[in-house]
Each structure stands twice: as C-alpha cells, then as structure tokens.
Amino acid sequence: MSLPYAGAMTLPSTMSERNSRRAFHTFWWWTWASLIFLYAVMYFVTFAHLVIGNEAAGDGTAVRVYGTVQLVLLVVSALTTFKTSLRFRSGWPDDGPTPWHTVAAVGVAPLLLALSSWGNDDGGLAPLLPFWLAVSHIAGLLPKPGRWRLFWAGLALVVAIAAVFRILYPGAAWWVELESTRGTSDSLFAITYGILIPAVVLGSVWWWDAIVRLQRGRAAERELAVARERLRIAADLHDIQGHHLQVIALQAELAERLVQRDPAGALEQIGKVRLAASEAMGETRAVVSGLRQVGFATEVENAADVLGAAGIDCTVHGWGHELTGAPREALGWVIREASTNILRHAQATRAELKLVETGEDVTLTVTNDGVAPRASGNSESEADDMDSSGLLGLRRRIEQLGGRFEAGARGDEFVVTATVPVEAVAARSVESAVGRGVQA
Known part of the structure; x- marks a missing residue:
C-alpha cells in the first residue's frame, strides 16, 4: 500500500501488501455476507409467522389491514437494517456523540412491529424478532458510551413487551407453530433466538473491528517507519551541510584575506571552495538516495x-x-x-x-x-x-x-x-x- 508524504516519499506496494489488502477486503465481504444471511433468515422466519398468524385470525378487512401494516413495517425494518449494515466496515466506534437519527431510523419500525404483537394473539411473539435484531444491530453502530446502555435498555423493553403480551393473552402460544418446528417448545425458540441474535451480530462486528484495528496499526507502523527514515535523512543532511558550509565559509574567508598579498594562494582557496561545494552536492544526492x-x-x-x-x-x-x-x-x-x-x-x-x-x-x-x-x-x-x-x-x-x-x-x-x-x-x-x- 503506497502512502504519500511530503517530498514524494512513498513506501512501495509489495506483493505481500497487495495480498494482505485483498485478504482484508475478502474478509470484510465474508463478514458482511454472514450478517446479511442471518438477517435474511430472521426476517423470513418473522414473515412466515406473520402470514400464518394472520391466516389463522380470519379473512376480515381489519385483519387484512392489520397484516398489511405488519408486513410493511417488516419490509421497512429489513431495508434500514441492510442499508446501515455497511457502516460496520469502519469497525466499532469508540467515542463521539450517539447518532440518535440512526437509532430512530433503524429502531422505530421494528419497535412498532414488536408492539403490534399485542393486537393479535394468533401471531404470537414473532414480531419481537426484528426488534431484538435491531437492538443488537444498533449496538454495533454506537460508540462505547451508549452502546451497552442501549443494548440493556432494549433487552428490558423486549422483556416488557413479552410480559404485556402474556398478560393480554395468557393462553396464547409464544410462537406460531410452523410445519418444520412441530414438537419444539416455545421456550426453546425464545432462548435460541434471544442468545443467537446478539451473539452473532455483536460477535461478528467485534471480530471485524479487531481486523480493522490491526490494519490501522500496520498502516501507522508504515507511516512511522517513513517518518523515522525522513528524520534519519534530515540528520544526515544536517551533518553534511553543516560540515561543508563551515569549510566553504572558512576557505572563502582565507581567500578574501589572501587576495591582495597572495593572489595564487587566494585562487587555490577558491578552488577548494568549488571542490567542497561539489563534494557537498554529491554527498547530498547520495544521502537522499540512500547510497552514501x-x-x-x-x-x-x-x-x-x-x-x-x-x-x-x-x-x-x-x-x-x-x-x-x-x-x-x-x-x-x-x-x-x-x-x-x-x-x-x-x-x-x-x-x-x-x-x-x-x-x-x-x-x-x-x-x-x-x-x-x-x-x-x-x-x-x-x-x-x-x-x-x-x-x-x-x-x-x-x-x-x-x-x-x-x-x-x-x-x-x-x-x-x-x-x-x-x-x-x-x-x-x-x-x-x-x-x-x-x-x-
């Protein structure tokens, strides 16, 4: 990776650096694709639960409107989450103000979808999935001061929504029974999703953040190496120029003193001045080219x-x-x-x-x-x-x-x-x- 500096000093891009850069980009796309795959699975599971739950609720106009609103909220949740997931490429932010516009853009639609579970006991608590996913997702976008506060507040809100649902519908199932999940308890689903989502989302972002910091550290190391080399060259130039300029000044002073009483000696000193200047220029070129x-x-x-x-x-x-x-x-x-x-x-x-x-x-x-x-x-x-x-x-x-x-x-x-x-x-x-x- 070439890094520009004053004086056109750059580090050459070697084959190993290009391979490292290619591996860095490949790992990012692998991490991002893994997250998107998890998100897609969670949204598909929620979609299936919503469709089956609404079918079980009947075919009235209110049910259809209710189901349509839920699906719209689900689509909005998916789009905002997918869009903001690209911000993970910069790694975990450590400081700075909490971007509340991001929190609102990503979290409002999933929160409304989660609250919609109170209006239909046939749908169960499946609408909580996108909201819990959004909480974990937003936690990866926030700096340290607000990251874990929002995560634990989101967990408390999820528990509160589930508790209200159980109070409103004490006999309702937690999850709509799907064909592929028959015989599996509702509690197992709740525990699995509750642990899987933050572990995968925050774990993936943490791992990627470690790679980003490693890459930044390597770039800083290269910058420091170039800075040290520049200081070395500056010290060499100081030594060369200081020495030769002092010699030139001395010989020029001697020539000035001899010009009246000893012209031949003055010419000899002038010749030495010329030679010293020529030597200084040659050694300066050699130092700058690293060959001296x-x-x-x-x-x-x-x-x-x-x-x-x-x-x-x-x-x-x-x-x-x-x-x-x-x-x-x-x-x-x-x-x-x-x-x-x-x-x-x-x-x-x-x-x-x-x-x-x-x-x-x-x-x-x-x-x-x-x-x-x-x-x-x-x-x-x-x-x-x-x-x-x-x-x-x-x-x-x-x-x-x-x-x-x-x-x-x-x-x-x-x-x-x-x-x-x-x-x-x-x-x-x-x-x-x-x-x-x-x-x-």
Whole structure:
C-alpha cells in the first residue's frame, strides 16, 4: 500500500501488501455476507409467522389491514437494517456523540412491529424478532458510551413487551407453530433466538473491528517507519551541510584575506571552495538516495586539512587501517561533527584525533583546546555545545549501535568520545527501498 508524504516519499506496494489488502477486503465481504444471511433468515422466519398468524385470525378487512401494516413495517425494518449494515466496515466506534437519527431510523419500525404483537394473539411473539435484531444491530453502530446502555435498555423493553403480551393473552402460544418446528417448545425458540441474535451480530462486528484495528496499526507502523527514515535523512543532511558550509565559509574567508598579498594562494582557496561545494552536492544526492557510504580515511584526511587550514595544529593517532561496516560509518559522522563544532564554537590552537581498537570495541576520541573560561562551570557555551542537534544526533547514532557517547568540557579542553562495537550492525528503521525511492 503506497502512502504519500511530503517530498514524494512513498513506501512501495509489495506483493505481500497487495495480498494482505485483498485478504482484508475478502474478509470484510465474508463478514458482511454472514450478517446479511442471518438477517435474511430472521426476517423470513418473522414473515412466515406473520402470514400464518394472520391466516389463522380470519379473512376480515381489519385483519387484512392489520397484516398489511405488519408486513410493511417488516419490509421497512429489513431495508434500514441492510442499508446501515455497511457502516460496520469502519469497525466499532469508540467515542463521539450517539447518532440518535440512526437509532430512530433503524429502531422505530421494528419497535412498532414488536408492539403490534399485542393486537393479535394468533401471531404470537414473532414480531419481537426484528426488534431484538435491531437492538443488537444498533449496538454495533454506537460508540462505547451508549452502546451497552442501549443494548440493556432494549433487552428490558423486549422483556416488557413479552410480559404485556402474556398478560393480554395468557393462553396464547409464544410462537406460531410452523410445519418444520412441530414438537419444539416455545421456550426453546425464545432462548435460541434471544442468545443467537446478539451473539452473532455483536460477535461478528467485534471480530471485524479487531481486523480493522490491526490494519490501522500496520498502516501507522508504515507511516512511522517513513517518518523515522525522513528524520534519519534530515540528520544526515544536517551533518553534511553543516560540515561543508563551515569549510566553504572558512576557505572563502582565507581567500578574501589572501587576495591582495597572495593572489595564487587566494585562487587555490577558491578552488577548494568549488571542490567542497561539489563534494557537498554529491554527498547530498547520495544521502537522499540512500547510497552514501562514509569513507573513514577520507573523513580523517578532510578533518585534518580543514583544521590545519584554520590554523589549528591537528594531530592524528591510531589510523593503522581502514574501518569497515557500521563502525566506519558511525565514527565517520563523529569526526565530521566534532571537527565542525571545533571550527564553529572553539578558539582552538590544537586538536587531537585518536583511534583505539581493543578487539571488541573501537573508540574515537576528539580533543581540542580553546574552550572559553566560562565553559568550565556549566556555562552557556558548554550548554550550547552539549545541546546542539549535531551532538544529540551523534549520541542517538552511537547508542543505536550498542555503543557509548560522551561529550563535554574537561578543564580547558573539550573532549568527544565515541565507542562502537566492532561487530555492530547499522540500525535502520525501514528498508533501503524507501531511501532509493526518494530523489534528491
């Protein structure tokens, strides 16, 4: 199932999703057809009882009018019930106002039909069937606050109508005897219908509601997956653009200073600006397409060059080999963000990048001086560094891999430490197909 989002981000419709959607629709029609079959049986039984009861009452004009009114009420009851049954497709409503117009539309005709049992003892209590069916049906259409109140009120009304019928006609049968039901007691019919109708109607609606909620949960899970992927891409873009823009700004400033006294040096810095901009555009396209791989050695080289161009003495330790997999990617981001923060926030004269591999873990430490004196006492500067979105994003990346991340001032130095398991597997919230479907 494809879900549209800003930036034309969609989840591809896979074969399993299409099969799931087809099964969902098939189950709905099966549930609805089962309910309609039950309704049709109940209305047919009521119709048969009414016809036989009216025939037993005689052939007078009043009897015919009475019988016609009952049949009209039965048809109206059936039509309104069948029509509103399609609303079950949305599942059980949990809240909201009680739709009294629905209660009236579905319940008035069956109630009048049930009360009509008082006018003809030959018809028995068969007219109560559509009303009891309507009570169960309406209960499935109402939100929680009114659902069970109406159901129990309807049950009480059914019992009251039956009690009045027994008072008016103490010797009458509960049900007109049909050819197929001879020898079966009236009480057995009453108990069977009384239990069967709400159990099937409300049970079917409850089961369908569970399927609807499951489908909604799966859709919400897909939406959350896409939202997480968008946040990941946003974090990647922040890191890339922040790093490269800082480099471009620094090199442009150096070119501006050199343009008078060293035109050749200025041209060299302008060339680096162009290359940095080109690299930023390429990496941005790669991130958005989900194909970007952070080269660890490249990150170290870039960080040392940038810091050196800014007049910072940068020392590198422990780069004996190239990292691979998730540690390479995660620690590459740490180098980027740490070097960017040094250029932005510190007045550094020296910096140190140190990598230590113990066999199970890889630890990267980035240290720089130049922390302002106010940073040593929970200063505003330190808070700015620690609360920056870049460092928080790094912390999330490292912790997702099962590692540890620390960043803070130590005396006149600021130290960033990241430890990642060697066998860490990059945690991704959605399939890479999502990233491949988004164009820069």
